[in-house]
Amino acid sequence: MGTIMHVDMDAFFAAVEILDNPQYAGKPVIVGGHKDSKRGVVSTCSYEARKYGIHSAMPISRAVALCPHGIFIPGRMKRYQEVSAQIHAIFPKFSPIVEPLSVDEAFLDMTGCEHFYSSLEQMGQTLKNEIRKQTGLTASVGIAPNKFLAKLASDWEKPDGLFVIRTHEVQEFLQDLPVSKIWGVGKKSEQALHQLGLYHIHDILPHSEQWLVDRLGSLGTHIYYLARGIDHRPVEAEQEVKSIGHEVTFHDDQTSFPFLRSQLGQMAEKVGWRLRNHGLYARTITIKVRFHNFRTITRSHTVQNPFCDDDTIFSEALHLLENEKLEPVRLLGVSVTNFTTDLQLSLFDERDQGEKLSQVMDQINRQFTHGTITKGRTLLNDLD
Amino acid sequence: MHFQIEKSPLLNAINVVEKAISSNNPLQILAGVEIDVNKKHLTMTANNLEIAIRTTIPCNTLKPGKAILDGKLLTSLIRKLPEDNVVFEMKDKQVIITAGTMEFALNIITEDEFPAFPDCNEKILALTDYELHRLAQNSLFAAANDDMRPVLSGVLLEISDGKLNFVATDSNRLSFVQANTGEILSSDLHLIIPSKSLNELMKCLPLDETMIEVFYGNNQLAFRFDNTIFTTRLIEGNFPNYRPVIHTEQAITVVMKRHQLLQAIDRASLFDRGGSQPVIIQVTDGVLEIGMSTELGKSSEQFNVEHSGENGSSAYSPKYILDMLRTTDCDQIAFKFETGPRQALIKPADSDDHLYILMPMRI
Numbered sequence: 001m002g003t004i005m006h007v008d009m010d011a012f013f014a015a016v017e018i019l020d021n022p023q024y025a026g027k028p029v030i031v032g033g034h035k036d037s038k039r040g041v042v043s044t045c046s047y048e049a050r051k052y053g054i055h056s057a058m059p060i061s062r063a064v065a066l067c068p069h070g071i072f073i074p075g076r077m078k079r080y081q082e083v084s085a086q087i088h089a090i091f092p093k094f095s096p097i098v099e100p101l102s103v104d105e106a107f108l109d110m111t112g113c114e115h116f117y118s119s120l121e122q123m124g125q126t127l128k129n130e131i132r133k134q135t136g137l138t139a140s141v142g143i144a145p146n147k148f149l150a151k152l153a154s155d156w157e158k159p160d161g162l163f164v165i166r167t168h169e170v171q172e173f174l175q176d177l178p179v180s181k182i183w184g185v186g187k188k189s190e191q192a193l194h195q196l197g198l199y200h201i202h203d204i205l206p207h208s209e210q211w212l213v214d215r216l217g218s219l220g221t222h223i224y225y226l227a228r229g230i231d232h233r234p235v236e237a238e239q240e241v242k243s244i245g246h247e248v249t250f251h252d253d254q255t256s257f258p259f260l261r262s263q264l265g266q267m268a269e270k271v272g273w274r275l276r277n278h279g280l281y282a283r284t285i286t287i288k289v290r291f292h293n294f295r296t297i298t299r300s301h302t303v304q305n306p307f308c309d310d311d312t313i314f315s316e317a318l319h320l321l322e323n324e325k326l327e328p329v330r331l332l333g334v335s336v337t338n339f340t341t342d343l344q345l346s347l348f349d350e351r352d353q354g355e356k357l358s359q360v361m362d363q364i365n366r367q368f369t370h371g372t373i374t375k376g377r378t379l380l381n382d383l384d
Numbered sequence: 385m386h387f388q389i390e391k392s393p394l395l396n397a398i399n400v401v402e403k404a405i406s407s408n409n410p411l412q413i414l415a416g417v418e419i420d421v422n423k424k425h426l427t428m429t430a431n432n433l434e435i436a437i438r439t440t441i442p443c444n445t446l447k448p449g450k451a452i453l454d455g456k457l458l459t460s461l462i463r464k465l466p467e468d469n470v471v472f473e474m475k476d477k478q479v480i481i482t483a484g485t486m487e488f489a490l491n492i493i494t495e496d497e498f499p500a501f502p503d504c505n506e507k508i509l510a511l512t513d514y515e516l517h518r519l520a521q522n523s524l525f526a527a528a529n530d531d532m533r534p535v536l537s538g539v540l541l542e543i544s545d546g547k548l549n550f551v552a553t554d555s556n557r558l559s560f561v562q563a564n565t566g567e568i569l570s571s572d573l574h575l576i577i578p579s580k581s582l583n584e585l586m587k588c589l590p591l592d593e594t595m596i597e598v599f600y601g602n603n604q605l606a607f608r609f610d611n612t613i614f615t616t617r618l619i620e621g622n623f624p625n626y627r628p629v630i631h632t633e634q635a636i637t638v639v640m641k642r643h644q645l646l647q648a649i650d651r652a653s654l655f656d657r658g659g660s661q662p663v664i665i666q667v668t669d670g671v672l673e674i675g676m677s678t679e680l681g682k683s684s685e686q687f688n689v690e691h692s693g694e695n696g697s698s699a700y701s702p703k704y705i706l707d708m709l710r711t712t713d714c715d716q717i718a719f720k721f722e723t724g725p726r727q728a729l730i731k732p733a734d735s736d737d738h739l740y741i742l743m744p745m746r747i
Contacts, residue, residue, distance in 0.1 A: 338660075342660060347743050
């Protein structure tokens with residue numbers, strides 16, 4: 001059994017604003033847009049703002065209605081990244097295996113490091129103290145035998161929380177939680193579970209894995225184990241990303257160009273999503289095509305302007321595919337390489353539009369289930 | 385067909401017409417050159433459906449007639465002939481070319497009619513070959529070199545408020561060139577010339593103070609000079625509204641020798657192997673510092689410059705700056721910029737007829 005620590009900064013962007021502007025302390029601070037912003041959404045808000053019912057992803061205009069005297073700030077990503085880098089620089093002092101999840105969140109695999117501390121609580125407190133000393137900000141820490149439970153634990157006493165779940169406490173901790181707390185259960189899956197009469201985790205326990213799989217498909221296996229607090233996902237230390245790609249092998253060899261086009265659309269969205277989550281821009285796009293006779297070709301194109309939006313990935317990949325004489329296709333793949341973080345700005349704002357559109361789609365897909373919003377071009381599977 | 389001609393005018397003519405010979409179109413006729421002889425003149429035509437060129441020169445005609453020959457073969461052959469009289473004579477399905485004791489029989493590639501030569505009637509401009517060359521050269525390099533955005537892959541020929549401007553942009557930088565001389569016969573007009581066509585046209589210009597007449601019609605543009613007509617297809621679509629991006633007032637102005645800046649950025653860009661790293665330009669109280677830092681190491685150079693306005697720094701693609709500095713031929717350049725995500729302006733220090741706008745890089 002391992003020891004996994006999940007660290008999550010409290011209302012991170014808002015906390016940084018309060019740190020830099022002490023006069024905001026104790027006031028409702030909303031980061032995401034100007035007060036008169038028509039289209040902005042709340043990115044983070046302070047705990048004082050949450051008392052007014054404001055939460056992230058809410059339109060700014062709604063937040064203004066709920067809390068007219070709130071402090072609305074458009075956000076300074078560069079500054080947040082700077083503080084984020086400070087925080088992420090602390091983690092390696094605690095564990096060699098760190099999986100950064102976002103600017104303000106990470107898993108640390110503390111397995112084997114327990115004896116350095118008098119207790120698991122003291123381990124968590126040491127990290128919290130270090131973060132506070134280095135940055136002046138508070139974090140919530142959860143410690144548990146695996147990632148799923150550690151994440152639940154960090155959320156348990158937020159803000160400035162510290163919560164430990166030990167192996168023998170797992171079952172008791174989980175049983176009365178709503179099913180929506182299970183990792184991977186979004187709004188849609190939640191509804192499906194409710195229809196089966198499964199509202200709390202203890203409702204799931206009497207059922208066999210087969211019973212759940214018969215009714216929920218692969219989600220059944222997933223929740224069967226998580227409901228028992230079993231999660232074998234390792235903490236994956238981040239390696240330097242050199243390439244991001246996706247490929248699919250088709251059940252039958254494909255000859256329909258509209259079908260292949262829609263597949264490229266789907267893969268472009270997956271690749272773009274991962275690219276943006278890494279905060280990277282790529283300059284080279286590559287497609288891989290394996291034909292029915294296993295002949296495999298790759299074709300690449302490098303563009304002048306680094307990109308991270310789905311549209312560029314799609315149109316460049318399509319262009320490469322169109323230039324090939326197609327035989328029946330067995331496998332199709334799209335990848336991007338040649339990463340950069342320096343970005344040439346545009347005179348006409350056109351690239352920004354594609355990027356903004358992709359970011360809005362990401363936000364929607366993150367908040368609901370993946371695939372809630374997609375481009376029409378990905379849905380043409382049945383066209384022939 | 386039977387005629388006699390000197391090699392040298394024949395070579396000059398084929399060198400111009402050659403620019404419109406197609407090298408990759410499956411239509412065989414487009415790889416041909418049409419030779420048409422009347423009582424006193426030889427007319428040669430090539431047409432690849434993008435560009436069409438026709439040139440006419442005097443010859444000694446024995447018998448009029450016409451034939452279509454393989455363009456590449458004809459061009460290479462004429463180039464390799466000795467300086468001498470050349471005789472063309474059609475026999476059956478061949479044209480026999482004789483020069484001294486040499487004899488070559490070229491098969492006629494088709495009996496079909498050559499594609500109709502584009503017809504442009506409305507005269508819109510007249511300007512010298514030098515001025516046209518200057519306009520084209522100083523704008524062309526800024527056009528987009530991919531075909532994802534067709535309107536940006538060409539150069540805008542704009543007639544506006546009685547002025548003639550050439551404008552090109554790849555959306556990160558923009559080059560604006562205004563004509564100083566020439567006669568404008570048209571009202572406002574926006575035409576997008578394919579970069580490749582303009583490039584070929586530049587190579588055809590005699591550069592001896594020849595007047596070029598420009599005609600427009602049927603989505604084609606024709607340039608007429610000496611005994612040659614050069615036509616090009618135009619790109620359909622709307623060029624972006626570029627006027628708002630041209631800012632001539634910036635917080636920092638530096639005036640310095642073009643060569644000095646060019647060489648410094650050239651040296652700095654040695655450290656940019658991938659072609660995507662920014663060069664940092666910083667001005668502090670009359671001292672300009674140019675530096676680049678990459679995984680290969682770093683460069684740093686300082687100069688005293690004529691500096692007015694604030695101190696500040698910004699980052700740019702070295703390629704974009706070098707493109708401009710290598711193309712223009714002025715001695716002193718003015719570089720105007722600001723700290724922050726705002727466009728910079730590079731121009732000859734003593735004139736406003738060439739404005740080069742570029743966006744910085746976010747670092």
